Amino acid sequence: MSLIKDLPDSEKPREKAMKYGIKNLSNSELLALIIRNGYRSMSSIELSSKIIQKANGLCNLSKLSFNELKKIKGIKDAKALEIVACIELARRMTLMEVSETKQINNPVLLAKWLNHELGNKKQEMFLVVLLDSMCKFIDYRILFTGTIDKANIYPRDIIAYCIDNNAVNMILVHNHPSNNLIPSNADIDVTQKIILASEMVGIKVLDHLIVSNNDYFSFKEHEII
8 A cells, every 4th residue: 555645746636636537536635636645555545445435335325324334444524524524516517407407308418417426315206396387397296205215206296396486397316225227117117107297286296307417217208107
C-alpha cells in the first residue's frame, strides 16, 4: 500500500485534476478528492476503491447510508457526511434541471433525477410528478411506501394530491428494488385504475415509469397505456 504523498505528482488526484482536467480522474480518484485522507498505510485512493467495492459499484454508492459508510474502516463522521452531501447535491441538481424544464414530454427528461430520487431505495416507493396544462413541473411527492416488493396504492390519495396543487397532468413513478424493470400484472392493473379515476376528474396520466439506479421503463413507450 502507498500513501498519496509518495506518489509522483502526475498520479496524485488533486494535481492530476488540475493539470489534465477532472474528467481524466478515475472513480476512485474522484472520491479520493472528497475524502482527502486515507488512514495509516492506506491511501485515500485505496480507501475510495474500498468504498466503491462495498457499494458494489459507483452507481450504487447512494445506497450506502451515513451509518453504513461509518462502518467502513477509515470513514468517520466527517468523511461519511461529505460523501452523503455530494450525493444529495447530485440529486438536487438533477431535480433543479427538471423543475426548470419548459415542457416535460419525454421520460428521458425525468430519468436522471428519478434514478437519484428512487433508484437506490431498498423499499418499493410510489412517486407522483405533477404537471400543469403545458406539461411544466409543479411538484412531486412520494405518496406510498411498501415492503421490499409491495406498495399499497390508493387512487383517491393521488387524485386529492393533484387537485390540491391544480395539476391537470401527472406522471406516475415507482422503483423496483430488484432492478428488474419489467412491470408486474399488479403494476399494470393499478395503473389502469389510476387512469380511470383520473379521467373522471379531468386529470391525465401521461406515463408510468419504473426506475432503477441507472435505467427506466416507460409504460407509454411500450404502449401499455
